[in-house]
Amino acid sequence: PKITDSAMAADLKAATSQSQKADPAEQAKLYDTAIGFWEQAVELCDGRAKDRALRNLADNQRVRKSLEEMLGSGAECAGSQKDANALQELARQATTERRWQDAASLYRKAENMWDLAAERCSGAQQQLATQKRDQVAIDGHNVEFCAPRFERAREFQTKFRNTSATLTPTEKQTQQQITETLWREAVAQCKGAAGDLARNNAQTVSRERGTAWTAMLPPDLPSLPTPRANPPAAAPAAATPARNTAGTGATTGAAPASVANGVAGAVSTA
Incomplete structure (x- = not known):
């Protein structure tokens, strides 16, 4: 139980870092810590506790792999993604405030930044940037012409x-x-x-x-x-x-x- 508590506390820190879009290197360190605790829990626990540890370990390893790909693409890739996410969030905020023209402009900026990220990233991160670019293009069209x-x-x-x-x-x-x-x-x-x-x-x-x-x-x-x-x-x-x-x-x-x-x-x- 004690190792599970430690693992879940580390999970919370890592997830919070991810939701706040912290530096990918910082996120990676926090997920490494959480993975270490869950690996110990897998060895020490039985029954439902072990199944829970295995599920959490697998989830964290998937996130850690995506962070590794991001870090492997270099600082320019990570920086572009961070800026694109920030612009996208500003566009969403303008949408909730019904500032359609402002939101459309911000979505276009986010689309351009995701396009730049797609050029700078590789592998899965490039695919992600391309998908997000296409989605914000739709969102930008909708807030300007649909809404x-x-x-x-x-x-x-x-x-x-x-x-x-x-x-x-x-x-x-x-x-x-x-x-x-x-x-x-x-x-x-x-x-x-x-x-x-x-x-x-x-x-x-x-x-x-x-x-x-x-x-x-x-x-x-x-x-x-x-x-x-x-x-x-x-x-x-x-x-x-x-x-x-x-x-x-x-x-x-x-x-x-x-x-x-x-x-x-x-x-x-x-």
């Missing part, structure tokens, strides 16, 4: 549902057409989980209405930034939507702030 549209559709739908009891059948049909159109516009610019959720929302509105969709937008709808090229795997864009002249426009407000899977968490959880 404002997702937020607008969600807020219009909320307003519609809060007032639907007072609307005539014709007015209700019009509001549902607008709601679906706004969700379809979000689908066209959202990638990943956010795009899937926007598509599901559009389909739900369509089922509730029960009639064919006609593209329609509220009057005086503010324009939003559009990417130079259409994003891959986007839903087919509708023909130029008609403008509703009934006088009901989209509202503006704050999107939910939780971040999960890039921008999807920021714009999809109510």
